[in-house]
Amino acid sequence: xxxxxxxxxxxxxxxxxxxxxxxxxxxxxxxxxxxxxxxxxxxxxxxxxxxxxxxxxxxxxxxxxxxxxxxxxxxxxxxxxxxxxxxxxxxxxxxxxxxxxxxxxxxxxxxxxxxxxxxxxxxxxxxxxxxxxxxxxxxxxxxxxxxxxxxxxxxxxxxxxxxxxxxxxxxxxxxxxxxxxxxxxxxxxxxxxxxxxxxxxxxxxxxxxxxxxxxxxxxxxxxxxxxxxxxxxxxxxxxxxxxxxxxxxxxxxxxxxxxxxxxxxxxxxxxxxxxxxxxxxxxxxxxxxxxxxxxxxxxxxxxxxxxxxxxxxxxxxxxxxxxxxxxxxxxxxxxxxxxxxxxxxxxxxxxxxxxxxxxxxxxxxxxxxxxxxxxxxxxxxxxxxxxxxxxx
Amino acid sequence: xxxxxxxxxxxxxxxxxxxxxxxxxxxxxxxxxxxxxxxxxxxxxxxxxxxxxxxxxxxxxxxxxxxxxxxxxxxxxxxxxxxxxxxxxxxxxxxxxxxxxxxxxxxxxxxxxxxxxxxxxxxxxxxxxxxxxxxxxxxxxxxxxxxxxxxxxxxxxxxxxxxxxxxxxxxxxxxxxxxxxxxxxxxxxxxxxxxxxxxxxxxxxxxxxxxxxxxxxxxxxxxxxxxxxxxxxxxxxxxxxxxxxxxxxxxxxxxxxxxxxxxxxxxxxxxxxxxxxxxxxxxxxxxxx
Numbered sequence: 001x002x003x004x005x006x007x008x009x010x011x012x013x014x015x016x017x018x019x020x021x022x023x024x025x026x027x028x029x030x031x032x033x034x035x036x037x038x039x040x041x042x043x044x045x046x047x048x049x050x051x052x053x054x055x056x057x058x059x060x061x062x063x064x065x066x067x068x069x070x071x072x073x074x075x076x077x078x079x080x081x082x083x084x085x086x087x088x089x090x091x092x093x094x095x096x097x098x099x100x101x102x103x104x105x106x107x108x109x110x111x112x113x114x115x116x117x118x119x120x121x122x123x124x125x126x127x128x129x130x131x132x133x134x135x136x137x138x139x140x141x142x143x144x145x146x147x148x149x150x151x152x153x154x155x156x157x158x159x160x161x162x163x164x165x166x167x168x169x170x171x172x173x174x175x176x177x178x179x180x181x182x183x184x185x186x187x188x189x190x191x192x193x194x195x196x197x198x199x200x201x202x203x204x205x206x207x208x209x210x211x212x213x214x215x216x217x218x219x220x221x222x223x224x225x226x227x228x229x230x231x232x233x234x235x236x237x238x239x240x241x242x243x244x245x246x247x248x249x250x251x252x253x254x255x256x257x258x259x260x261x262x263x264x265x266x267x268x269x270x271x272x273x274x275x276x277x278x279x280x281x282x283x284x285x286x287x288x289x290x291x292x293x294x295x296x297x298x299x300x301x302x303x304x305x306x307x308x309x310x311x312x313x314x315x316x317x318x319x320x321x322x323x324x325x326x327x328x329x330x331x332x333x334x335x336x337x338x339x340x341x342x343x344x345x346x347x348x349x350x351x352x353x354x355x356x357x358x359x360x361x362x363x364x365x366x367x368x369x370x371x372x373x374x375x376x377x378x379x380x381x382x383x384x385x386x387x388x389x390x391x392x
Numbered sequence: 393x394x395x396x397x398x399x400x401x402x403x404x405x406x407x408x409x410x411x412x413x414x415x416x417x418x419x420x421x422x423x424x425x426x427x428x429x430x431x432x433x434x435x436x437x438x439x440x441x442x443x444x445x446x447x448x449x450x451x452x453x454x455x456x457x458x459x460x461x462x463x464x465x466x467x468x469x470x471x472x473x474x475x476x477x478x479x480x481x482x483x484x485x486x487x488x489x490x491x492x493x494x495x496x497x498x499x500x501x502x503x504x505x506x507x508x509x510x511x512x513x514x515x516x517x518x519x520x521x522x523x524x525x526x527x528x529x530x531x532x533x534x535x536x537x538x539x540x541x542x543x544x545x546x547x548x549x550x551x552x553x554x555x556x557x558x559x560x561x562x563x564x565x566x567x568x569x570x571x572x573x574x575x576x577x578x579x580x581x582x583x584x585x586x587x588x589x590x591x592x593x594x595x596x597x598x599x600x601x602x603x604x605x606x607x608x609x610x611x612x613x614x615x616x617x618x619x620x621x622x623x624x625x626x627x628x629x630x631x632x633x634x635x636x637x638x639x640x641x642x643x644x645x646x647x648x649x650x651x652x653x654x655x656x657x658x659x660x661x662x663x664x665x666x667x668x669x670x671x672x673x674x675x676x677x678x679x680x681x
Contacts, residue, residue, distance in 0.1 A: 044508035209648035
C-alpha cells in the first residue's frame with residue numbers, strides 16, 4: 001500500500017513538472033501479486049497460514065527480485081467463489097497485477113480460472129486440492145497438493161499393512177469425494193474391502209451416530225477425510241465412543257491431523273496413521289529452520305497450508321529470476337514448468353505437463369515428542385505425481 | 393436391540409442439548425414476541441467464557457458452567473437495556489435486521505479476539521468415555537447433559553406455572569397494558585425474562601462445545617436448528633419446544649445411523665411433515681396476537 005502511494009505521488013510530481021512520460025516507466029518497476037485468500041469465515045485459518053508464510057518468505061529473501069520490487073495486494077474472499085471472482089477482476093483490471101495467487105478452496109480456484117486465461121496471467125494455487133483445478137486453465141500452477149496424491153498412497157499402504165476391512169467417513173463435498181474415490185480404488189485393488197461408507201454433511205459436525213455405525217460394522221480401521229477444523233471433533237468423539245479401545249484405527253489423508261490443530265486433540269489421536277505431504281516434524285534442517293522462524297514470528301506451528309504458501313511465493317520469485325523480471329504471463333508459466341527445489345516438506349517440482357506439484361508423500365504416525373503431539377514420518381513415497389488427471 | 397437403545401440415548405442427549413440452546417429463543421420469541429436471531433451469539437459467548445475459564449484460568453468445569461450462564465445473562469441484560477428495548481414496538485422485519493446485524497458483529501468480534509480456529513474445553517476425566525449398561529453404550533458427557541437439562545426443564549416449568557413471577561410474566565405477555573395497570577412492572581419482567589433466556593443460551597453454548605464444536609461461526613451455523621426447534625414446538629410454552637427438541641434429536645440421530653445417505657434431510661423432512669400437519673407447531677396457539 002505504502003509503495004503504491006509513493007508511486008502515485010511520484011506520478012503526480014512528474015506530471016506537474018511536465019515529465020508525465022517518465023511515470024509509466026517507473027510503475028513498471030514493481031511486480032504485483034494479487035493474493036486472494038479466505039481471511040474470514042470457516043476457512044480463515046488456511047488464509048492466515050498462507051499470508052504468514054508469504055510474509056516470512058519476503059522477510060527472509062527480501063522484497064526485490066530481478067531488480068523489481070514485489071508488492072502483495074491481499075483480498076479476502078471468505079472462501080465464497082463469487083467474491084473470489086470479483087476480487088480477481090478488480091486485481092486484474094484496476095490494480096493490473098502480474099499474478100493472482102492463494103485460493104483457499106476448490107470452487108474459489110475454479111472461479112478465477114477463466115479470468116487467468118483471459119488476462120493471460122499465472123494463477124498460483126496455494127491451497128485448494130481437487131485434481132481438476134490445473135486442467136481448467138493453461139495459466140494455473142499449483143504448489144499445494146491434490147487429494148489423489150495422499151489418498152491413493154494411504155490406500156496402498158493400508159492394504160499391505162494388515163488392514164483388510166475399512167469403513168469410510170468422508171465429508172460430502174468435492175474434496176471429500178475425491179479422497180474417498182481414490183482411496184477406494186487403490187484399497188480394493190490391493191484386496192481390501194470397504195464394509196461401510198458414510199458421507200457426513202459439511203454443516204453438522206456431531207459425528208456420534210456415524211461413529212456408532214462405524215463401531216457396529218467392526219472394521220480394522222476407519223478412513224477419514226473431514227475439512228480442517230472438524231478433525232478435532234471427530235477424534236474426540238471417536239475416543240468418547242471407545243472406538244480406540246475396540247481396536248479400530250484411524251487412517252486417512254493428513255487433513256484430519258493438521259499440525260495447526262493436532263495439539264488440541266488429546267491423546268486419543270495417538271497412533272493415527274495418515275499419508276500427507278508435510279509434517280512440522282519433518283526431520284530436514286531446512287524444515288527445522290522454517291518451523292523455528294515461523295514459530296518465532298507468529299507464535300504457533302506452521303501446517304501444510306503454510307508450506308503451500310511458502311512454496312508458492314518461492315515459485316513466483318524463481319520464475320521472475322528466470323525471465324529476468326519480464327512479467328509476460330506466457331513466459332512466466334514457461335519458466336515455472338519443470339522448476340525443482342528443496343521445500344520444508346522435502347524435494348518438490350512442478351510437472352511440466354500438468355503444471356501440478358510433484359512431491360514426496362510420507363506415511364506418518366501421531367506420537368508424543370517433548371510433550372507435544374506430532375505427525376512422525378516413518379515411510380516415504382518419492383516424487384508422487386497427481387494420479388487424478390483425466391486420461392487423455 | 394442394544395444399538396437401538398444406544399441411539400435412543402444419544403438422540404435424547406442431542407435433543408436435550410438442542411432444547412437448552414433453543415428454549416431461550418422460544419421464551420423471547422413466544423412469550424415476548426421478539427424475533428431475536430442473535431440468540432446463537434449469546435450461546436457462543438457462554439461457550440467461549442467457559443473455555444477461557446477452564447482452559448486458561450484453570451477453573452473446574454462444573455464451576456465454569458454456572459458462570460457461563462451468569463455472564464451470558466449479564467451480557468443479555470446489558471444489551472436489553474441499551475439496545476433491544478427500543479425495538480419491542482418495531483416490526484418483525486426491523487427486529488430481524490437488527491439482530492442479524494448483531495450476530496455478524498459478534499462473529500467478527502470473536503474471530504478478532506480468539507481467532508477462527510475451533511476450540512475445545514478441557515473436560516475432567518470423569519466426563520470422558522462411555523460405560524456399558526447391559527451392552528448399551530452410555531457416554532458420560534451425554535449422560536451429564538441429560539441430567540442437567542432434565543433438571544432445568546422441570547425447574548423452568550415450575551417457575552412458569554407455580555410462581556408469582558410466572559403468573560406476572562404470563563399476564564405481561566397476554567396483555568401488557570392491563571398488566572401494568574395492575575401494578576406489574578412490565579419492562580422489568582421482560583428484561584429479566586430476556587436475560588434468563590440469554591443465560592440459558594450461554595449454558596447451552598458451554599455444554600455444546602464438546603458435541604457441536606465451538607468457533608466464531610457458531611451463531612450462524614446453528615441458527616437454523618434453533619429456529620426449527622421453535623417452529624416445530626410452537627412458541628407459546630416450554631413443553632412444545634421440549635418435546636420438539638426430543639423428537640428432532642432422536643429423529644436426527646436415528647436418521648444418520650440407519651439411513652446415513654439421507655444425511656441432514658431427516659430433520660428437515662420431519663419439520664415439513666409436522667408443519668403441514670400442525671402449521672402453528674406441535675403446541676402452537678392459533679394467532680397468538
